[in-house]
Amino acid sequence: MSLRHSVLGLLVIQPSTGYELAQRFDRTLRNAWHASHSQIYPELAKLQEEGMVEVVGEGARRSRTYAATERGRQELVRWMTEEEPVRTQRNETAVRWFLLALVPPQARRAPLEREIAYTSAELADLEDIEAGMSAEQPFRPTVELALRMNAVMLDWLKEQLNRS
Amino acid sequence: MSLRHSVLGLLVIQPSTGYELAQRFDRTLRNAWHASHSQIYPELAKLQEEGMVEVVGEGARRSRTYAATERGRQELVRWMTEEEPVRTQRNETAVRWFLLALVPPQARRAPLEREIAYTSAELADLEDIEAGMSAEQPFRPTVELALRMNAVMLDWLKEQLNRS
DNA sequence: GTTGACATGTAACAAGTTACATGATTGA
DNA sequence: TCAATCATGTAACTTGTTACATGTCAAC
Numbered sequence: 001m002s003l004r005h006s007v008l009g010l011l012v013i014q015p016s017t018g019y020e021l022a023q024r025f026d027r028t029l030r031n032a033w034h035a036s037h038s039q040i041y042p043e044l045a046k047l048q049e050e051g052m053v054e055v056v057g058e059g060a061r062r063s064r065t066y067a068a069t070e071r072g073r074q075e076l077v078r079w080m081t082e083e084e085p086v087r088t089q090r091n092e093t094a095v096r097w098f099l100l101a102l103v104p105p106q107a108r109r110a111p112l113e114r115e116i117a118y119t120s121a122e123l124a125d126l127e128d129i130e131a132g133m134s135a136e137q138p139f140r141p142t143v144e145l146a147l148r149m150n151a152v153m154l155d156w157l158k159e160q161l162n163r164s
Numbered sequence: 165m166s167l168r169h170s171v172l173g174l175l176v177i178q179p180s181t182g183y184e185l186a187q188r189f190d191r192t193l194r195n196a197w198h199a200s201h202s203q204i205y206p207e208l209a210k211l212q213e214e215g216m217v218e219v220v221g222e223g224a225r226r227s228r229t230y231a232a233t234e235r236g237r238q239e240l241v242r243w244m245t246e247e248e249p250v251r252t253q254r255n256e257t258a259v260r261w262f263l264l265a266l267v268p269p270q271a272r273r274a275p276l277e278r279e280i281a282y283t284s285a286e287l288a289d290l291e292d293i294e295a296g297m298s299a300e301q302p303f304r305p306t307v308e309l310a311l312r313m314n315a316v317m318l319d320w321l322k323e324q325l326n327r328s
Numbered sequence: 329g330t331t332g333a334c335a336t337g338t339a340a341c342a343a344g345t346t347a348c349a350t351g352a353t354t355g356a
Numbered sequence: 357t358c359a360a361t362c363a364t365g366t367a368a369c370t371t372g373t374t375a376c377a378t379g380t381c382a383a384c
Contacts (some may be wrong), residue, residue, distance in 0.1 A: 002256045007315045009263040019363050032258035041365060061352045061363050078258060080267050081274055090254040092166045094196035095245060099173040101302040103244050110245055137286055138265035156309045183335050203372065205337060225335050271382045
């Protein structure tokens with residue numbers, strides 16, 4: 001269950017409301033983990049009960065801003081250093097790319113062009129994020145990795161298109 | 165639900181028993197989708213009921229070999245070309261790499277070395293697979309993509325280690 | 329004969345999605 | 357005042373995991 005450690009990590013980086021966390025999952029963890037608000041709110045309640053997070057502010061529209069506690073920060077480091085990673089992945093896009101060879105060549109163009117459009121947009125997005133980041137930002141390396149991976153993917157997709 | 169189309173795809177590539185499918189998920193779809201036998205067997209039963217797969221042979225130990233039917237093949241192509249891809253991903257390894265910056269530099273070496281070991285092994289594996297593949301194999305491009313991505317990841321991990 | 333891989337299945341539980349529900353605030 | 361976005365929550369359902377259960381076959 002990476003949900004709890006993703007939430008914990010996001011809150012260590014920056015205190016947020018549940019609503020903001022849902023957005024941050026979609027923006028900064030897009031290519032790593034997905035969580036919707038219906039999962040986030042109950043998880044925040046559980047984490048609070050366990051003393052891993054606390055409410056540090058209340059705003060408009062009954063919103064509560066949560067932050068990780070010292071205990072939460074320690075739990076995150078423990079998880080990162082001591083717990084054996086679960087290597088199972090779920091990525092429908094990767095499944096589709098793998099199965100591309102099974103689509104007859106004439107029908108391959110459409111899905112390939114769709115994937116090229118998607119990946120180009122992702123790449124452009126990452127370039128914008130990188131451009132707005134100072135060199136010392138602790139998360140810059142993560143963006144750089146995503147950037148390199150997306151560039152490799154886009155190249156590959158274009159090669160596949162040229163061959164069909 | 166990519167389970168059904170992953171199963172369908174694997175069976176189009178090569179007829180298999182449920183047991184073999186479980187192994188193929190772990191080998192060839194490692195970085196795309198995971199499924200365990202307790203999910204595969206009921207899914208095969210459902211796919212058979214719907215005429216997407218059929219039993220093409222029975223072997224030792226009450227094993228049944230399934231293959232995709234024409235209907236199954238058509239459904240797979242329909243899914244690949246017409247259905248809007250679900251872009252949500254779940255990848256604990258990616259979450260961990262993202263959160264690396266939150267681990268104090270002194271504690272970062274251990275997880276980084278573990279990830280380097282893991283990624284090197286994956287890369288070596290992929291190189292073996294590629295070496296045993298003829299140039300015309302329809303799935304060679306997929307292996308090449310995985311190879312390039314793993315190379316990028318390994319480079320990145322080594323950079324991170326050098327910086328900490 | 330016994331260990332390990334092959335082979336299939338179900339049940340209980342946990343995690344994740346979709347749909348339902350409600351209300352506040354902002355800006356056009 | 358109306359629509360969009362902010363904001364939180366729960367319920368029903370689907371998907372996925374872990375544990376339980378059983379039996380076959382080959383090699384040592």
